[in-house]
Amino acid sequence: MARYERPETWAKCYPEAAGDRQSPIDIQQVNLKSLNTNKKLTWKYIAENTEDVTNTGYCWKVHVNGEGSELNGGPLEDKYVLEQFHCHWGESNDQGSEHTVNGQKFAGELHLVHWNTTRYHSFGEAAKHPDGVCVIGVFLKTGKRNLELDKITAQLPKIEFKGQSAKIGVPLNPGLFIPNESGYYTYQGSLTTPPCSECVIWIVFKEPMEVSHEQLTVFRNLKCYCKEDSCPCDEFQGFVKNNFRPTLPLGKREIRECRQ
């Protein structure tokens, strides 16, 4: 994406965005089936492998060296490794999440993006297959300051402009963002930004993580344009906020619930 186009226009350039397995969705109680598995969902991340944080012009994104990380069990048949994590947020605390629950929006949503290393050799290859990617979604709600997230917000003033990156500099365990003892919802969907590939097994936790209003304010100070006036990208002004895609129809899909 050269610049942030409205989601309604994505399908012109990215035909998959008009498909019938798109994300996000509204997770409605009436549609839930229970997840029948005796495999517990488990994850392991290496705090030292969290590398740098980038202002993409659309969100902040932390790149991870997936070595030694592992996500499996629950609805997953294979082993997945962490590639990156990023957030979506609103201009105010009453919106910002991509998924909604019975129509309710949260202040934001963290996405931990994994790909299937049992079957595929790269993220790019995995993204061409229906079981290639697994994204864990965790809702953000305002409350206590999140100390692990502080390691990211501490860097954001250094990457005010699109395209800038900074080292995290300290070990950061993304597993600490995942709520303990929380059930989750799972369904088959897509990437929520172009190319909107229909390759994602979504796992959306029921329990939100708490972040402070001040931490969200730091997110909202990121700019969606480059520092150089000469930059060819055609975005000149504005802050990164409301970077969530509206929900799309569930269609014939099922949402399965794991009550924990």
Ligand code: BO1
């Ligand atoms: S999301 O988690 O559904 N919001 C999402 C949306 C888009 C991507 C990932 C997650 N995009 C892909 C890019 C790839 C890149 C990969 C990992 O992210 O299409 O080019 O390798 O960073």
Ligand code: ZN
């Ligand atoms: Zn996302």
